[in-house]
Amino acid sequence: MTAHFLEIRDLAKRFPDPDGQGELTVFEDINFDIEQGEFVCIIGHSGCGKSTILNILAGLDEPSQGGVVMGGKEVTGPSLDRGVVFQNHSLLPWKTALDNVRFAVRARYKDWSRQQVTEHSRRYLSMVGLEQAQDRYPSQLSGGMRQRVGIARAFANQPNLLLMDEPFGALDALTRGTIQDELVRIWSGTEQTVFMITHDVDEAILLADRVLLMSNGPHARVAESVRINLPRPRDRAEILQDPAFYTIRNHLMHFLVERSRQSQEGGDTADRPWGSKPPEVDPASTSAEAPATPAGKSERPQVRAVQ
Numbered sequence: 001m002t003a004h005f006l007e008i009r010d011l012a013k014r015f016p017d018p019d020g021q022g023e024l025t026v027f028e029d030i031n032f033d034i035e036q037g038e039f040v041c042i043i044g045h046s047g048c049g050k051s052t053i054l055n056i057l058a059g060l061d062e063p064s065q066g067g068v069v070m071g072g073k074e075v076t077g078p079s080l081d082r083g084v085v086f087q088n089h090s091l092l093p094w095k096t097a098l099d100n101v102r103f104a105v106r107a108r109y110k111d112w113s114r115q116q117v118t119e120h121s122r123r124y125l126s127m128v129g130l131e132q133a134q135d136r137y138p139s140q141l142s143g144g145m146r147q148r149v150g151i152a153r154a155f156a157n158q159p160n161l162l163l164m165d166e167p168f169g170a171l172d173a174l175t176r177g178t179i180q181d182e183l184v185r186i187w188s189g190t191e192q193t194v195f196m197i198t199h200d201v202d203e204a205i206l207l208a209d210r211v212l213l214m215s216n217g218p219h220a221r222v223a224e225s226v227r228i229n230l231p232r233p234r235d236r237a238e239i240l241q242d243p244a245f246y247t248i249r250n251h252l253m254h255f256l257v258e259r260s261r262q263s264q265e266g267g268d269t270a271d272r273p274w275g276s277k278p279p280e281v282d283p284a285s286t287s288a289e290a291p292a293t294p295a296g297k298s299e300r301p302q303v304r305a306v307q
């Protein structure tokens with residue numbers, strides 16, 4: 001069996017029920033692989049467990065069941081090989097923007113001189129448009145600016161696996177576009193692998209090779225792995241001229257509006273064998289004749305099981 005860069009097996013997270021009786025299963029039977037260099041987004045409704053999965057991949061949270069293997073080694077705790085951009089920008093409040101980035105860079109590149117660390121950190125801060133704000137403390141920055149420091153810190157560490165939890169949610173459209181472009185530029189020039197949570201379907205299509213769709217919790221599962229078969233480089237304006245963009249977009253929206261609920265109530269994932277990976281779907285190549293807005297299950301594109 002071929003080894004994958006990242007292997008997620010039988011992951012489940014359970015909490016004790018608030019009433020003390022039994023337990024609440026947030027998600028279970030999460031099985032998927034990610035290859036080195038892939039850009040994977042995960043989409044699902046609030047509360048289905050996306051951040052929990054990301055934290056488990058980061059080694060910051062423990063699953064109730066199952067495990068994660070990266071590069072052949074089991075993930076048992078945090079590592080500098082895995083960089084995280086958190087949902088709630090977590091900066092050290094007593095350090096300036098620049099020192100927050102420097103702190104991380106110094107930990108990663110221990111043999112670098114002070115000047116190397118500072119130059120490298122400054123470069124990434126200016127990449128997110130914060131060169132003027134480098135000496136400000138987090139309390140003196142807006143929410144979006146804090147988020148950008150967190151992004152600069154994660155990018156500057158050049159981790160093998162970049163884990164991002166709604167990294168661009170707090171940014172205005174223009175800044176978001178610029179940083180998305182920077183992210184793709186950095187990612188495409190390296191062997192970096194990206195796993196990113198987003199609520200923005202268009203963002204996922206613009207950035208990802210593959211989008212994992214999570215059904216609603218409790219008992220959430222990954223219902224489908226959707227291939228984003230659009231040529232790169234992708235230009236945010238040009239992509240809107242491509243009919244395949246809308247085919248994929250409709251497929252994702254239809255899942256969020258209709259199927260994410262159905263899967264929980266007995267459709268979609270309910271009849272899938274336990275321990276199997278989600279079916280891989282390529283809407284752009286299988287539904288060329290499908291109507292723009294799928295109205296029923298019969299119009300779903302063909303799915304193909306992947307091993």
Ligand SMILES: Nc1ncnc2c1ncn2[C@@H]1O[C@H](COP(=O)(O)OP(=O)(O)OP(=O)(O)O)[C@@H](O)[C@H]1O
Nearest residue numbers: 015016026045046047048049050051052053087217
């Ligand atoms: N300590 C806890 N005890 C009980 N339930 C918890 C605990 N921590 C998290 N949960 C539950 O786990 C679920 C998953 O949380 P998580 O933050 O991973 O969701 P999410 O998909 O990232 O949501 P969002 O899109 O809103 O960020 C939520 O329903 C939450 O209520």
Ligand SMILES: [Mg+2]
Nearest residue numbers: 050051087165
């Ligand atoms: Mg979350």
